[in-house]
Amino acid sequence: MSSTQISGSLITRNYKNFKGVDFSNRKDEVSLYRSPDALNVWRNYSGSNGRCIETRPTLELLSEFDNTIFGIFFYEINQESHMIVHCGTKLYDVYKEEKKVIFEGMNPIKSQSFVYSNIFFLKDGINYLEYNGETCKKVIGYIPTTTISRNPLGGGTTYEDINLLSDYRKNSFCADGKETKYYLDVETFDGDYAPVVTINGKNTTAFKSYPAEGYIEFTTAPEKPLTDGKDNVIIQFKKHVSGYANRINKCTLLEVFDNRIFFSGNQDYPSTIFHSSLNNPRYISDLDYYNEGLDIASVKAMISGNNALWVLKEPSQANTTIYYHNPTIDSEYGKTYPSSHSSISIGCVSTGINFNDDIVFFSDRGMEGISSDVTSEQVVRHRSSLIDSRLLREKNYKDLQLIEFQGYLLVIVNNKIYLADSREKCQINDHIEYEWFYWEMEGNITYAQVKDNILYLCLDNKVYSLTKTDNLNSYWTTPEDEFNYPQYQKTTNKKGCVVDIEGDITISTKINNGVFEKINDYKNTKGFIVARIKKKKWKSIQLKFSSKTRFFLYSGTLESYIGSYVKR
Secondary structure, three states: OOHHHHOOOEEEEEEEOOOEEOOOOOOOOOOOOEEOOEEOEEOOOOOOOOOOEEEOOEEEEEEEOOOOEEEEEEEEEOOEEEEEEEEOOEEEEEEOOEEEEEEEOOOOOOOEEEEEOOEEEEEOOOOEEEEOOOOEEEOOOOOOEEEEEEEOOEOOEEOOOOEOOOOEEEEEEOOOOOOOEEEOOOOOOOOOOOOEEEEOOEEEOOEEEEOOOOEEEEOOOOOOOOOOOOOOEEEEEEOOOOOHHHHHHOOOEEEEEOOEEEEEOOOOOOOEEEEOEOOEOOOOEOOOEEEOOOOOOOEEEEEEEOOEEEEEEOOOOOOOOEEEEOOEEEOOOEEEOOEEEOOOOOOOOOOEEEEOOEEEEEEOOEEEEEEOOOOOOOEEEEOOOOOHHHHOOOOOHHHOEEEEEOOEEEEEEOOEEEEEEEEEEEEEOOEEEEEEEEEEOOOOEEEEEEEOOEEEEEEOOEEEEEEEOOOOOEEEEOOOEOOOOOOEEEEEEEEEEEEEEEEEEEEEEEEOOOOOEEEEEEEEEEEEEEOOOOOOOEOOEEEEEEEOOOEEEEEEEEEEEEEEEOOO
């Protein structure tokens, strides 16, 4: 088309089907359905079915405490919901209007929890606790029977492994009716605990302990069992191993996988993961651990997904930072979880999550996704190109939090929330990425939790729910639009800006990357309005839709006439 044919043409731009933000500063590539600058808006799929963008909900104060909150959890007991709050060095049970301290001596860092067999378990880096709704206590480890079919003087069959969480063990003997000395399967045991002994199921104290020699001596030799070869003497004793309990107590990470609890994040064992026995979070064998690689780079996250447990380590000089574990049946040891290294060398600097079967983590480049599964070569694909320019500048980027909420992955850092939309994806270069929105809260978020589709946020010492619709500053700006003719001047059609909106809204415009000028305020609107924008001889134009209360934006249309060439 020649310049004479272009000049005077009326061009219509439709801004609709809004997807999210694009902070990448690619002026010539920003799509009409994305915004280079938007705040506190989103697509509410559960409300307006995602047909528009709207102002997010606001915070409703639920409870206030006297210290920083490092964790909130919800625990259902007796068909009632309790909110468990980790505040400073105390743990509270908040039920109805009552706040009850259930434990003191908490570690003032972010804690993690899980519920097993209706018991609430919690880890905070120094404690491993359990709570049944009445009593909160440190986890009491299962007492293993380490040897069975043992003769008084030794032998027998190794049965169960030592439990890292317990100082106590049992030996099971088959009495011969003659010997009075019964040697345990250790050279020495602790003398500050009197062994608990049963013969044919009945307790007895008719013996003397010799801890330094590793045996007890009965006053009278126990009789042989009524059934030949059946164990009838059980001795429970104490054998403390320094540092064993702290292997778990100092862990800061946990993940439930294959009906076991996996632990990591212990600064003394930075590249090691431990796991519990099947369906028993109180039993962690001293042999059930795996070292991830040969270096000591720290494990940053464990993620269940794609039929594996993924272990993500921080960047290091090693070629591999991502490992995975698949359940395997071993003829001698039963089910094991051998460590396999992936083909990924990019390290994790903060954390990761399974986001709708997409294993994602945060590197020093932004959010990464692991493409493919354990049956083929793994490839990392970027997921956050649209927000990296802001996200990577966040002061506490390496301490961000992740939580899913109504189909979004919330990436929380300081007082900012970046929302990845699982329903809206785009292709950038040769791979799939997420569309994003961006929120700001009134203070730094110390912890986040979701229950029954309600988002709970802790701002320092207060717990809020995101459930109100109070006044809030929110806005959406269109891209710096050159109407596909950057070399020509344009003039708006003053009757050609039609906006489908709802609520209180201010419409402003900016030309040639100048400053926004208010066109008009619109109160209690619902439906189409005509914004009379009269701007002449501009190269590029932007619209801004903003509100100090709340608004819903469905679409906008702007008409402009093409003029002469831009003067240089």
